[in-house]
Amino acid sequence: xxxxxxxxxxxxxHDRVDAVLDDFFALxxxxxxxxxxxxxxxxxxxxxxxxxxxxxxxxMVFTVYDxxxxxxxxxxxxxxxxxxxxxxxxxxxDDVIDRDFSRRGIPNVSGSYRDTATTAGIPTPxxxxxxxxxxxxxxxxxxxxxxxxxxxxxxxxxxRTRLLDLLDExxxxxxxxxxxxxxxxxxxxxxxxxxxxEMERAKTAVYSFEAPLQAGAVLAGAGEAVVTxxxxxxxxxxxxxxxxxxxxxxxxTEEATGKTTRGDLREGKRTVLVAHAATTDEWFTIQPFIGKxxxxxxxxxxxxxxxxVCGARAFAEGLVEQHARRALDVLDRPEVxxxxxEALTPVVQDVLERVR
Amino acid sequence: xxxxxxxxxxxxxHDRVDAVLDDFFALxxxxxxxxxxxxxxxxxxxxxxxxxxxxxxxxMVFTVYDxxxxxxxxxxxxxxxxxxxxxxxxxxxDDVIDRDFSRRGIPNVSGSYRDTATTAGIPTPxxxxxxxxxxxxxxxxxxxxxxxxxxxxxxxxxxRTRLLDLLDExxxxxxxxxxxxxxxxxxxxxxxxxxxxEMERAKTAVYSFEAPLQAGAVLAGAGEAVVTxxxxxxxxxxxxxxxxxxxxxxxxTEEATGKTTRGDLREGKRTVLVAHAATTDEWFTIQPFIGKxxxxxxxxxxxxxxxxVCGARAFAEGLVEQHARRALDVLDRPEVxxxxxEALTPVVQDVLERVR
Numbered sequence: 122x123x124x125x126x127x128x129x130x131x132x133x134x135h136d137r138v139d140a141v142l143d144d145f146f147a148l149x150x151x152x153x154x155x156x157x158x159x160x161x162x163x164x165x166x167x168x169x170x171x172x173x174x175x176x177x178x179x180x181m182v183f184t185v186y187d188x189x190x191x192x193x194x195x196x197x198x199x200x201x202x203x204x205x206x207x208x209x210x211x212x213x214x215d216d217v218i219d220r221d222f223s224r225r226g227i228p229n230v231s232g233s234y235r236d237t238a239t240t241a242g243i244p245t246p247x248x249x250x251x252x253x254x255x256x257x258x259x260x261x262x263x264x265x266x267x268x269x270x271x272x273x274x275x276x277x278x279x280x281r282t283r284l285l286d287l288l289d290e291x292x293x294x295x296x297x298x299x300x301x302x303x304x305x306x307x308x309x310x311x312x313x314x315x316x317x318x319e320m321e322r323a324k325t326a327v328y329s330f331e332a333p334l335q336a337g338a339v340l341a342g343a344g345e346a347v348v349t350x351x352x353x354x355x356x357x358x359x360x361x362x363x364x365x366x367x368x369x370x371x372x373x374t375e376e377a378t379g380k381t382t383r384g385d386l387r388e389g390k391r392t393v394l395v396a397h398a399a400t401t402d403e404w405f406t407i408q409p410f411i412g413k414x415x416x417x418x419x420x421x422x423x424x425x426x427x428x429x430v431c432g433a434r435a436f437a438e439g440l441v442e443q444h445a446r447r448a449l450d451v452l453d454r455p456e457v458x459x460x461x462x463e464a465l466t467p468v469v470q471d472v473l474e475r476v477r
Numbered sequence: 478x479x480x481x482x483x484x485x486x487x488x489x490x491h492d493r494v495d496a497v498l499d500d501f502f503a504l505x506x507x508x509x510x511x512x513x514x515x516x517x518x519x520x521x522x523x524x525x526x527x528x529x530x531x532x533x534x535x536x537m538v539f540t541v542y543d544x545x546x547x548x549x550x551x552x553x554x555x556x557x558x559x560x561x562x563x564x565x566x567x568x569x570x571d572d573v574i575d576r577d578f579s580r581r582g583i584p585n586v587s588g589s590y591r592d593t594a595t596t597a598g599i600p601t602p603x604x605x606x607x608x609x610x611x612x613x614x615x616x617x618x619x620x621x622x623x624x625x626x627x628x629x630x631x632x633x634x635x636x637r638t639r640l641l642d643l644l645d646e647x648x649x650x651x652x653x654x655x656x657x658x659x660x661x662x663x664x665x666x667x668x669x670x671x672x673x674x675e676m677e678r679a680k681t682a683v684y685s686f687e688a689p690l691q692a693g694a695v696l697a698g699a700g701e702a703v704v705t706x707x708x709x710x711x712x713x714x715x716x717x718x719x720x721x722x723x724x725x726x727x728x729x730t731e732e733a734t735g736k737t738t739r740g741d742l743r744e745g746k747r748t749v750l751v752a753h754a755a756t757t758d759e760w761f762t763i764q765p766f767i768g769k770x771x772x773x774x775x776x777x778x779x780x781x782x783x784x785x786v787c788g789a790r791a792f793a794e795g796l797v798e799q800h801a802r803r804a805l806d807v808l809d810r811p812e813v814x815x816x817x818x819e820a821l822t823p824v825v826q827d828v829l830e831r832v833r
Contacts, residue, residue, distance in 0.1 A: 149649075156653030156679050159660045163653075214617065218610040243663060254574040254659045257613060258652050261570065261620060265648050268624055272641060278634070285628060292621050293505075296614050297512030297519075303610045304515045307599060323512050 130187065131180070137198035138179045138205060142171060145202065145266060166233045167259045170224075171209040178204035178333045181468075185337030185351055188464035193340075196274050200340055203270035203288060204333045210263035211295055211328065217256045218303060222249070230256040264292070276340065283339045291332035298324025305391045314396045318360055318440075321367075326359025334465075346456040351465075357448035358469055364440045365475050367392035371425060372434065383421045387414055393440060394433045403431035441476060445469050486543065487536070493554035494535045494561060498527060501558065501622060522589045523615045526580075527565040534560035534689045537824075541693030541707055544820035549696075552630050556696055559626035559644060560689045566619035567651055567684065573612045574659060578605070586612040620648070632696065639695045647688035654680025661747045670752045674716055674796075677723075677749075682715025690821075702812040707821075713804035714825055720796045721831050723748035727781060728790065739777045743770055749796060750789045759787035797832060801825050 146168040153160040179201025186197045213230050216222075222232035235252030239245065271284050301320045305312050312320070334355040338348045370385035371394060385392060389412025398407050407427045410420050428434050448469050452462040502524040509516040535557025542553045569586050572578075578588035591608030595601065627640050657676045661668050668676070690711040694704045726741035727750060741748060745768025754763050763783045766776050784790050804825050808818040 152649060153653060156650060157657055157675070159657050160653035163656050210617075214613050217613055220606070238663065247663065250576070251659060251663055255656065257570050257573055257616075258656050258659075260613075261566075261617070261648070262652055264617060264620060265624075265645065268621075269645055272638075282628075289621065289625055292617070293508060294512060296618055297509060297516035300519050300611065300614050301513055301515050303607060303614075307594065307603065307607055319513070 131183075134183045134187075134194075134198070134201070135176050135179070137194055138176055138201040141195075141198045141202040141270075142168075142205065145206075145270065146171075149262075149266070163255060163259060164262070166230055166255070167209070167213075167262060169233075170213065170230050170259070171205065171263070174205065174208070176201070176205060178208055178329055181330060181333035181355070182337040182340075184464050184468065185334050185461065186341045188461040189338060189341035189343055189347070189458070190460075191337070191341035193276070196276050196340060197337070199270055199274045200284060200336050201333075203267045203284075204291075204328070204336070206263045206267040206270060207288065207291065207328060210260045210267060211299075213256050213260040213263060215299065217253050217260070218299065220253075222252060230259045267292075280339060280342070284336055287332045287336050287339065291328040294323045294327045295325070298322070298327075302391075306389070311396060311399045312391055314393055314400075314436075317391055317393050317396045318363075320391075321363035322356065322360055326356065326363055330359035330362070331355035344456070346454075347458075347461070350451055350454050350457050351461075354448050354451040354465060357444045357451065358472055361441045361444035361448065361469070362472050364393050364437050364444070365472055367394055368434070368437050368441070368476055371428065383416055383418065386411060386421055386424055387416045388412065393437050394428055397433040397436045398428055398431050401431040401433070403427050407431070438476065441473065445473055487539075490539045490543075490550075490554065490557070491532050491535070493550055494532055494557040497551075497554045497558040497626075498524075498561065501562075501626065502527075505618075505622070519611060519615060520618070522586055522611070523565070523569075523618060525589075526569065526586050526615070527561065527619065530561065530564070532557070532561060534564055534685055537686060537689035537711070538693040538696075540820050540824065541690050541817065542697045544817040545694060545697035545699050545703070545814070546816075547693070547697035549632070552632050552696060553693070555626055555630045556640060556692050557689075559623045559640075560647075560684070560692070562619045562623040562626060563644065563647065563684060566616045566623060567655075569612050569616040569619060571655065573609050573616070574655065576609075578608060586615045623648075636695060636698070640692055643688045643692050643695065647684040650679045650683045651681070654678070654683075658747075662745070667752060667755045668747055670749055670756075673747055673749050673752045674719075676747075677719035678712065678716050682712065682719055686711035686715035686718070700812070702810075703814075703817070706807055706810050706813050707817075710804050710807040710821060713800045713807065714828055717797045717800035717804065717825070718828050720749050720793050720800070721828055723750055724790070724793050724797070724832055727784065739772055739774065742767060742777055742780055743772045744768065749793050750784055753792045754784055754787050754789040757787040757789070759783050763787070794832065797829070801829055 146164060150161050150164045153164050182201045182204060183197050191197055212224065216224060216229050216231055221229065222235055223229055228236055231249070231252035233252070234255040235248045238248035238251045243251070268285065268288060271281065271288055274281055274284070298320050302324055305316075305320060331352050334351040335348050338351045367385070370390065370392065371382060373382050375382060395411055398404055407424055410416055410424045413420070449466065451457070452465055502520060506517050506520045509520050538557045538560060539553050547553060568580065572580060572585050572587060577585065578591055579585055584592055587605070587608035589608070590611040591604045594604035594607045599607070624641065624644060627637065627644055630637055630640070654676050658680055661672075661676060687708050688711075690707040691704050694707045723741070726746065726748065727738060729738050731738060751767055754760055763780055766772055766780045769776065805822065807813070808821055
């Protein structure tokens, strides 16, 4: 399969996911009319929040599906759309929990509803609360939409049941990761590196890698050994991805990440870098700046320097390499067909390239 | 069927719903261990919040199911449990939206998490935010749990699909009602009586009456005419119930309702009473007290008097009678079997008795 062909195929798959989501939102907006225009508006805002993403999770689904010879364009698009809706649900509620009113510089659901209220003269606390209320409801709708999307797939019953189980497990584990993250951020005690890795895996890696990769395999009719292998692969590459995220949140460039490289430090985000640094003698020179809301760029540079000196950066980079290596090792298992190995190797490379 | 027999049957059905929910939470807590004890705690708090309710929605399910001769104890308990979980999900998120930290005098999910944080010395805003974050996540889990509960029912595929459709419609409409309620409470313009009735129907009546009643009929294998009839019945009795709620919120006694009879007035809740009063000349004597946060009992008494004088109370009572009458008329349709008419008539009587 040459690069251009793959590219065209990927684009067609993306377009199909978008078409499925367009239909989903068009139907929802029509149904919402019976409740009133205010509800149609909520669906429009949710639709805008679900549009324009990289469709990362759908890509995980169809990378595996296509490599295993799957050929039902409609079914795979629906599975991809289901994971995209799940992603929307989780980020909409995560933004409520983080009190964020924008994402990548654009107002999110809370932000849209806050801003129109502010424009209408409603005081800020009430406007913000309106935003968060709308986002709680919108997240519920996206979450419900994800399972509905899977229910509507034309495939064998046992396959549909299996897909629903994967989605359910992804929701279950992500919710747990989110809860643990909430608790970590409130606790004065720093979690250990292992606790951070477990939390990040639960909160993001399962629903972004393991579950969609396995869903692609299940839909393609793969045997249990292959489904297990892509799950193990997803776990390793997912953890690598999260650690890369921690690295980029401090050492990345704003052009590459689209967000300030002081945000994680200012928030006092519990990352692998911080957890490792806390075990070293440098911690006393770093700790005062973790969670400092008005951290200056000079102070951030100081922290970056200390995180290098104490070995936290190298440690995190080592973790990335180690989990990437393990992901590639999974692909060498005899049950993984050559086509799948070829299709998934670039997923690991993409993750590694983000930090290089 | 004599009263005692019915009572014993109802108790057995309730116990079975409780047993299904016990199993559901026991399994969830076991699964949660893989994420960590903090997640097990969240499930325990959610379980406590789902316990001890009146099991009103399950009762709607099995009232219809039993009257139509249904005999699968396990299946009907699961359908009842699904609607109970949906109820839990909606009130947990509704409490987030209303910034309530207790329900019926007992800490809710937000309240439990806020209180343990406060005890641990965390300042109030952070403690409250922890409470709301936990509640956003917990509501997601209950919502997901409701559909999982239906998915696991041992019944014909087309019946399960129909049940899932009813649940989906209930979630869809309730979310819309909640959104419209959020918007009404922020708007300086008062909604009309019809707008209030539509909002209340969407927010509460559909998931509390129409959907569980229809689910009982579907599970019992009833024909479309009967399913439609119990839906129409549920719509009328549900609206009557909501208007009774509006009446009790102002004219009820604290013993009967378990909540202060000044709460609705202090919150400035948009009710049928207020919407009707706004169309009369008395409005100028009432309006200053609607939404007055420190409303005294003397002021509340003044408002109650004015709501009587302007005819708002009689109007609301008339609405209750009218919808109750319509509900009973539905039961006179030829397609409604005698056993169903006998089982559902007391539902209407119970609603009427709440205001007598």
